[in-house]
Amino acid sequence: MKRIVVWLALALALAFAANAQPPAAQDGTQPVLVDGRDWQRMRAEGAHAPMFAAEQARVERMVRAAMAQGVVVPVPKDPGGGYTHEQHKRNYLALQGAGALYRLTGDRAYADFARDMLLEYARLYPTLGPHPARRGEQTSGRLFWQQLNDSVWLAHAIQGYDAIRDTLTAADRDRVDEDVFRRMARFLSEESPERFDAIHNHATWATAGVGMTGYVLRDRDLVDRALLGLAKDGRAGFLAQVDRLFSPDGYYAEGPYYQRYALAPFVIFAGAIQRNDPQRGIFKRKDGVLLKAVDTLVQTSYAGYFFPINDAMPDKGLDTEELVAGIAIAYAQTQDARLLSVAQRQGRTVLTPEGLRVAEGVAEKLAKPFAFRPLMLRDGADGDRGGLAILRMDDGHPDDEHGQALVMKNTSQGMGHGHFDKLNWLFYDNGRAVVTDYGAARFLNVEAKSGGTYLPENNSWAKQTVAHNTLVVDERSHFDGDWKRGEAYAPEPLLFDAKADTQIASARMRDAYDGVTFTRTLALVRHPDLLFPAAVDLLRVEGAAPARYDLPLHFNGHIMSVGFQAQRHDAVRPVLGARAGYQHLWVDAESAASTEVRSLAWLLGGRFYTYRFGASAPSRAWLVESGANDPDFNLRREPALIQRVDGAADATFFGVLEPHGEYNGTAEYVRGADSRIAGIAHVRGGDASIVVLRLTSGSALALAVADDPASDRAHRIVANGRTYEWKGAWARFDSPAAQSARPGPPDTKESP
Amino acid sequence: MKRIVVWLALALALAFAANAQPPAAQDGTQPVLVDGRDWQRMRAEGAHAPMFAAEQARVERMVRAAMAQGVVVPVPKDPGGGYTHEQHKRNYLALQGAGALYRLTGDRAYADFARDMLLEYARLYPTLGPHPARRGEQTSGRLFWQQLNDSVWLAHAIQGYDAIRDTLTAADRDRVDEDVFRRMARFLSEESPERFDAIHNHATWATAGVGMTGYVLRDRDLVDRALLGLAKDGRAGFLAQVDRLFSPDGYYAEGPYYQRYALAPFVIFAGAIQRNDPQRGIFKRKDGVLLKAVDTLVQTSYAGYFFPINDAMPDKGLDTEELVAGIAIAYAQTQDARLLSVAQRQGRTVLTPEGLRVAEGVAEKLAKPFAFRPLMLRDGADGDRGGLAILRMDDGHPDDEHGQALVMKNTSQGMGHGHFDKLNWLFYDNGRAVVTDYGAARFLNVEAKSGGTYLPENNSWAKQTVAHNTLVVDERSHFDGDWKRGEAYAPEPLLFDAKADTQIASARMRDAYDGVTFTRTLALVRHPDLLFPAAVDLLRVEGAAPARYDLPLHFNGHIMSVGFQAQRHDAVRPVLGARAGYQHLWVDAESAASTEVRSLAWLLGGRFYTYRFGASAPSRAWLVESGANDPDFNLRREPALIQRVDGAADATFFGVLEPHGEYNGTAEYVRGADSRIAGIAHVRGGDASIVVLRLTSGSALALAVADDPASDRAHRIVANGRTYEWKGAWARFDSPAAQSARPGPPDTKESP
Numbered sequence A, B: 001m002k003r004i005v006v007w008l009a010l011a012l013a014l015a016f017a018a019n020a021q022p023p024a025a026q027d028g029t030q031p032v033l034v035d036g037r038d039w040q041r042m043r044a045e046g047a048h049a050p051m052f053a054a055e056q057a058r059v060e061r062m063v064r065a066a067m068a069q070g071v072v073v074p075v076p077k078d079p080g081g082g083y084t085h086e087q088h089k090r091n092y093l094a095l096q097g098a099g100a101l102y103r104l105t106g107d108r109a110y111a112d113f114a115r116d117m118l119l120e121y122a123r124l125y126p127t128l129g130p131h132p133a134r135r136g137e138q139t140s141g142r143l144f145w146q147q148l149n150d151s152v153w154l155a156h157a158i159q160g161y162d163a164i165r166d167t168l169t170a171a172d173r174d175r176v177d178e179d180v181f182r183r184m185a186r187f188l189s190e191e192s193p194e195r196f197d198a199i200h201n202h203a204t205w206a207t208a209g210v211g212m213t214g215y216v217l218r219d220r221d222l223v224d225r226a227l228l229g230l231a232k233d234g235r236a237g238f239l240a241q242v243d244r245l246f247s248p249d250g251y252y253a254e255g256p257y258y259q260r261y262a263l264a265p266f267v268i269f270a271g272a273i274q275r276n277d278p279q280r281g282i283f284k285r286k287d288g289v290l291l292k293a294v295d296t297l298v299q300t301s302y303a304g305y306f307f308p309i310n311d312a313m314p315d316k317g318l319d320t321e322e323l324v325a326g327i328a329i330a331y332a333q334t335q336d337a338r339l340l341s342v343a344q345r346q347g348r349t350v351l352t353p354e355g356l357r358v359a360e361g362v363a364e365k366l367a368k369p370f371a372f373r374p375l376m377l378r379d380g381a382d383g384d385r386g387g388l389a390i391l392r393m394d395d396g397h398p399d400d401e402h403g404q405a406l407v408m409k410n411t412s413q414g415m416g417h418g419h420f421d422k423l424n425w426l427f428y429d430n431g432r433a434v435v436t437d438y439g440a441a442r443f444l445n446v447e448a449k450s451g452g453t454y455l456p457e458n459n460s461w462a463k464q465t466v467a468h469n470t471l472v473v474d475e476r477s478h479f480d481g482d483w484k485r486g487e488a489y490a491p492e493p494l495l496f497d498a499k500a501d502t503q504i505a506s507a508r509m510r511d512a513y514d515g516v517t518f519t520r521t522l523a524l525v526r527h528p529d530l531l532f533p534a535a536v537d538l539l540r541v542e543g544a545a546p547a548r549y550d551l552p553l554h555f556n557g558h559i560m561s562v563g564f565q566a567q568r569h570d571a572v573r574p575v576l577g578a579r580a581g582y583q584h585l586w587v588d589a590e591s592a593a594s595t596e597v598r599s600l601a602w603l604l605g606g607r608f609y610t611y612r613f614g615a616s617a618p619s620r621a622w623l624v625e626s627g628a629n630d631p632d633f634n635l636r637r638e639p640a641l642i643q644r645v646d647g648a649a650d651a652t653f654f655g656v657l658e659p660h661g662e663y664n665g666t667a668e669y670v671r672g673a674d675s676r677i678a679g680i681a682h683v684r685g686g687d688a689s690i691v692v693l694r695l696t697s698g699s700a701l702a703l704a705v706a707d708d709p710a711s712d713r714a715h716r717i718v719a720n721g722r723t724y725e726w727k728g729a730w731a732r733f734d735s736p737a738a739q740s741a742r743p744g745p746p747d748t749k750e751s752p
Helices: A036-048 A050-069 A083-105 A108-127 A147-167 A170-188 A201-217 A220-228 A238-245 A256-276 A282-299 A321-334 A338-346 A353-363 A456-462 A737-741 B036-048 B050-069 B083-105 B108-127 B147-167 B170-188 B201-216 B220-228 B238-245 B256-276 B282-299 B321-334 B338-346 B353-363 B456-462 B483-487 B737-741
Strands: A375-378 A386-393 A404-411 A424-429 A432-435 A492-498 A502-513 A516-525 A534-554 A558-562 A585-590 A598-604 A607-615 A619-626 A639-660 A662-664 A669-671 A677-684 A688-695 A700-706 A714-719 A722-727 A730-735 B375-378 B386-393 B404-411 B424-429 B432-435 B492-498 B502-513 B516-525 B534-554 B558-562 B585-590 B598-604 B607-615 B619-626 B639-660 B662-664 B669-671 B677-684 B688-695 B700-706 B714-719 B722-727 B730-735
Touching: A036 A050, A036 A083, A036 A353, A050 A083, A050 A108, A050 A353, A083 A108, A083 A147, A083 B669, A108 A147, A108 A170, A147 A170, A147 A201, A147 A256, A170 A201, A201 A220, A201 A238, A201 A256, A220 A238, A220 A256, A238 A256, A238 A282, A256 A282, A256 A321, A282 A321, A282 A375, A321 A338, A321 A353, A338 A353, A386 A492, A386 A502, A386 A516, A404 A502, A404 A516, A424 A534, A432 A534, A432 A639, A492 A516, A502 A700, A502 A730, A516 A700, A516 A730, A534 A607, A534 A688, A534 A700, A607 A619, A607 A662, A607 A677, A639 A677, A639 A688, A669 B083, A688 A714, A700 A714, A700 A722, A722 A730, B036 B050, B036 B083, B036 B353, B050 B083, B050 B108, B050 B353, B083 B108, B083 B147, B108 B147, B108 B170, B147 B170, B147 B201, B147 B256, B170 B201, B201 B220, B201 B238, B201 B256, B220 B238, B220 B256, B238 B256, B238 B282, B256 B282, B256 B321, B282 B321, B282 B375, B321 B338, B321 B353, B338 B353, B386 B492, B386 B502, B386 B516, B404 B502, B404 B516, B424 B534, B432 B534, B432 B639, B492 B516, B502 B700, B502 B730, B516 B700, B534 B607, B534 B688, B534 B700, B607 B619, B607 B662, B607 B677, B639 B677, B639 B688, B688 B714, B700 B714, B700 B722, B722 B730
Parallel strands: none
Antiparallel strands: A375 A386, A386 A404, A404 A424, A424 A432, A492 A502, A502 A516, A516 A534, A534 A639, A558 A598, A585 A619, A598 A607, A607 A639, A619 A639, A662 A669, A677 A688, A688 A700, A700 A730, A714 A722, B375 B386, B386 B404, B404 B424, B424 B432, B492 B502, B502 B516, B516 B534, B534 B639, B558 B598, B585 B619, B598 B607, B607 B639, B619 B639, B662 B669, B677 B688, B688 B700, B700 B730, B714 B722
C-alpha cells in the first residue's frame, strides 16, 4: 500500500466555501487544484488555528529534512519497502509538501527544490521501462514495482506541481509537463487501458492522478478520459467508479480497510472536479454517496480501529491519513460538528482550505461527540448484495466508554481481498475486540516477510472459513475458497431491528455450500440483571445430507475456566486437520460428543467473558490455537473454540456471550467474576426458534426468531408448559424473578 | 493481597510541616493520627487543589455507595476474592473514608455510619475463631483467610476510627475500643508472637495496625510492642523492620512488586510515629531509608510499570495506590518537585496533609520530570548481598520518550517469593519490555484460578531458572529450586559504571550450582552509527566438569526472521524437557550444533529488534514457547530462544541486542528494517574477554572486560593483528569506518 499524505486533499478548494467564486482569470500556469485566494487565506489564518499550524510545522520538518538531503531520484530497483521504493514515496510527499509550503510561506526555496526534483524526474522518467522488481508485466509500474504506486505518485506530485508551476521558466515547465506528467498520465491511461478502465480502487488512483494532471496541464482530453473512461462514454472512469464502487449507503465491498484506502483518491479528485467542473455536482452524485462513504468509514470502527474484515491490517483506524482528509472534506460540505470530534481524535488535519476549517472549528470548541449508531449498511452498487449489520449499545458508563458493538458480515464476497466468511460475526466490548477476525496475514512493507506483501498464510489461513466465526461444512471453506464463485452469491438479509433493549440482525446464506442453507440471527440484549449487554447467537443449518458442521469462535483473552470435560493435549500437540485452514490449528483440548450446554470463560482487559454454547444435536468442542504448519513464524497465535456436530443434516447452534465483572490489577480487586446467567436453552417450534436465558437472579429472557421474517405473520410455540405467541420476525419475552420463582412448571429448560 | 487505599497515609500529619507544633491538649478522644488543625486546613484548602478535591469526590462516591447499602458485616466464610472477603475489604475502606469525610465535611452522617459499622464488628468479632477458609492454622486470620488481611483491616480501620472516636458516647467508645480494636491488636500481636516478631512485610502490617491502635487507644504498651517487638528489646518490631528489611539504598529484597506492597505500612505507621513520637526521628533512621525506598520504587520502573522480578504481577506500576501515599510523604519531607511529576502520572493523591501539599504543588505547576538514572541498588540490610543494577539511556528523542533500560538482577534470593534467576537480565526499549521476565504465575483474586493465589505453575514454571534469561546447568534450576538454600548465597558485584556512551555492570555467581562459577557482564552502548543504544551480553561459565549449559532469552515480539538453519516442529509439537520448567516449553524449532554466530529478529511495538548470539563452543539454538503441560490454561504463551552448549566445562556466551527501525502501521511505512550490525565476535585473552561489534557502516566497537575488576590492573590482548590495551575492569575501543576500511588485517572476526 501507499503512504497517503494527510494533507492530500490539496485539490479541494474555493468551490466548497459558501461564497464560492468562479476561478480567477488565469494565464494557464496559476494553481487550479487549490486556487491562489485560498492559499492566501490559509497563509493568513493558519497560524491562528493550532491544528493547522501544527500540521504545517510537521510538513516543514519533513520537507526541510528532504531539502537537507538534496534531490535524490534513484533508478528504480527495489520492491515495496526497499530503498528506491521508499525514496520515491518520500519524494512525492516532499513535492506535495514543498508546493504547499511555497504557497503558505512564500519561501521560494521550496518551489526551487520541487522544481529541481521534477527536472531530475524529467531526466529519469523517459528512460524507464517495466520495473525490475515487478511481479507481472501487467501490473508493473515504472517508478515502482506496482503500477498502483505510480498512480499514487502522480496524484500527489501533481498537487505539488500545481502549486509551483507558475514559478518555472517556460522551458522548464514544458520539460516537466511533457517528460514527467504527460508521459506518466499516458502510461497510466492509454498505455494501460484494462487497468485504467477497471471499476476498481486501483483505477480510481489512476483516474485521480490522470484527471488532476489534465486540469493542471489544461488538457481537457485527459480530464474527460479520467472522468468517463478512455472511450469517454461513461462506462468506465471516475464517475462510473463513484456510481459502482460504493453502495447506496456508502459501503465499499472490500470492507473498511480498503474503503479507507479507496476513499483517498475519491475525495482528492472529487475536490478537483468540484473546483474545476462544478456543474458535475460531484458531491451530490448518487445521493451524496461520497460523503456517506466518509460517515460509513467512521461507523465501521470501534475504539478507533476499523473492523478488520477481509484482507485488513488490524492496526488501521480513524487516525489513518486518508480519513483525515475525508473528515475535512465532509466537514466542509456538511458543517456537522460531530465530525470535529473525529478530527480531535485524529489530532491533525490537512493543509487545505477544508483542513483550515476543521482546525478553526476545533479551536472554537465546536466539536460534538460522533454519533455511533446501530445500522445496516447495504452492499452492492444498487444495495442489493447483502450488507454489513452493526449492532451497538452504549450505556454511557464512565468505565465503559465504548459500549458494545456486534458486527455481522452479511456482505458480498468483496472481490479478491474478500474472505470466505458469510454470516461471520465480531463482538467488541470494553474498548477491545472480544470475538475477533484475524484480518490479513501480512506484515505490510516488511521485506523479511514475503517482501511485505500478503503472506502465503493469507490464503491458507486468514481467508479460510475456519479462521472466522461462522459455519464450516466438511472442513471446506465457503465456495471451496474460490472468490470468483463467491462473487456470484450474496447473503439474503432477513431482519434488522434496533430497539432500546434488543438489537437484532438476521440473514440467510444458500450457496456457500451445495445443498446447504444456513440462517443466522445475532442479537445484543440488555437486561437489568446483566452488568452489560450480552450477545445471542442462533445459527440454523439445513442440509441435503448428513455432514460435519463446525462452528468456530475466535476469542481474545486468557482462559479462566473450561466448563466442560475435555481431553488435554498438553504434552504433544497435534494439528486439527489437513487443509482449508485446519492445518494451521494446534489442538489444545477436545471433548467427547454430548448434548450438554457447555461454557468457556476468559479474561480480557480487566473484564470477564463467559460464553455458553450448545447445539440441537450431539456436539464436540475443541480448543485450538493458530500457528501450526507455519514454517516462517508468519502467524499470530490466537485461540479459538470450535463446536462440531457430526453426521446430522440439520442442526441448530446457539450461544450467548456475556461480559461481566472486573479484574483490577492496579487496585488488586475482582468483582463480578461469576456469570449472571444460570443456563441457556434452545426451543424449536414449527416455524421458529427460541433461545432462553435463565439468569442467576431468577429472571429469564427468551428471544424468539421466526423462520419467515414477514412482519404480519403470527407465531405460536408451546414449550415446557409455556406458550410463546408473537407476530412478526422476532419477539423478546422477559420473565421476572418473582414469576419464575413461583411453583409450577419451569418456563425454560436446558437443551436438547 | 490487600487493596490499599490511596489515602491510607492519614496517619501523617502536622509534624511533617516545617513549623511543627506539639499536639494540642487532648481529652483522650481527639484524633492523633491526623490532628484537628490539619483536618481543618484540608477542609478549608482542599477544594482549591483540584487533585485533592477529585480524590475527596471519589471517596465520597465510594462511601455514599456503602452507606446506601447499609452496614453489612457478614460472618467470615470466603477465601480471597470471595464475597465475605471482598465485603470486609470494602468495609475497612468505607470506615477509613467515612472518618476522613466526617472531618473534611463536618457531616455527622459519615461518623454515624462508621460508628454503626464498628458496633456491628464489636458484636461479631469476639465470636470469631480461625477463618473457615484458612490454608493453615498458623496463618489464619479471623475476618479473613489470612492473618495478613486482618492486619491490613486494622491499619485502615483504626484511621477511620481515630477521626470519629470523639463523636461516640463513652459506652460505645469503650465497646469499640475493647471488642474491636484491642481484641484485634491482641490477636495480631501477643497471640501471634512468631508472626508479629518476624522481620517480614506481613509483620510490618501487623506492627503498623497494632502501633496505630496503641496511639489511638492511648496504650503505650501496644505502641512499644509495635515499635520494639513483643519483648520490647528492639530485636523485633517496626524499628528493626526499618533497619533490616530495606537495604541502605532503599531496596527491598523481594523486589519492586513486594516493595510497593511492603512500603504502605511503613509509610503510614512512620507518619503516626513522627506525629506522636517525634523524638524517634523515624524518617531520618538509617540515613533516611524510608524516603530512599520511595525513590527506589520509582527508579525500579519503566514506562510506568515496575520491573516484574520475582513473584510479581506485571500490571503493577507507578499508579499503584501504595505509591500514591509514598509520593505524598516523600514530597512533604523533601519538597522535591520531581516527585510531583510522578504524582501527575498517578493522577491522584491522598486525603492527608501531605496529599494536599502534592495537590497544591501540582496546581501551582511546580512539577519537574522525575530523574530516572542508572544506578546500582545494593541489596541486604547492610548492602552486602548483591544488588540490582539498572542501566538507563535516554536520548530524549520525541519518538523514544522512555529511552532504554537494562536491568541486571544480581540480588539475593528474596525469600520465598524470590525466583531462581541469578544474574538474570531484562531489557526495555520504546516503552516496552523486550527481554522479559514472566513475573508470577497468578491471577490475583480470581477465584477460578486456584482461588486467586499463586498457581501451581508459579513453582513449576515462573520461579524456575529456565523461565529467566540466565544460565541453566544440566536442566536444573539454581540451588535446585530450594529458596532456603538460595538465601545463603548472593552474587558478587564486580563492576558498575555509567559513562556517557557506555554503561556497564558485572557480577559473579559461585554457588547456584556446585562446582560452577559464572560471571556475567551486561552493557548498554551508544554509537553514532546505531539508531538506538544496543545491549551487549557476555557470560562466562567455568565448571568443574563437562555439563549442559543453556542460556534462554525470553523475548517479546513477533519473529521476523530466523537467521539460522533450524528444523521446524510445526506439525507435531514436542516438549523440551521433563522438569525444572522445561516441561512447560513447546519446541517450535531446533538447530544442529555449530560455532556460527546466529541471529533472530522480531518486531515489537513498531520497532525491530535483532539479537545476535554465539558461544565459544559449538552450540545449538532452540525456539520454544511456554504453555506445555498446563492442563488448566494457566500460563501465558510467550516465546523464548535457548542457546545450548553441551559437554564443555568452560564456555562463554556472547550476544548483542539491537533495536532498530520503525514499522508504522498507521502511515504504512517501514524504515530501518535492516540491522546496522554486520557481525559480532568474541575474543578471549589471558585474563579478559572482548566482544567486538562490526557495524554495517564499517565502524567497529569493542568492549573489553577483565576477569579481575581491579581498577589499577593493566590488560593486554593481541587478537587478529590488533592489540587491545587498557587498565581496569573494562574498556571500549571504537574504530571508525575509515580506519577499518584500510587494507590490512581485520580487527575483528567471527567466533570461535
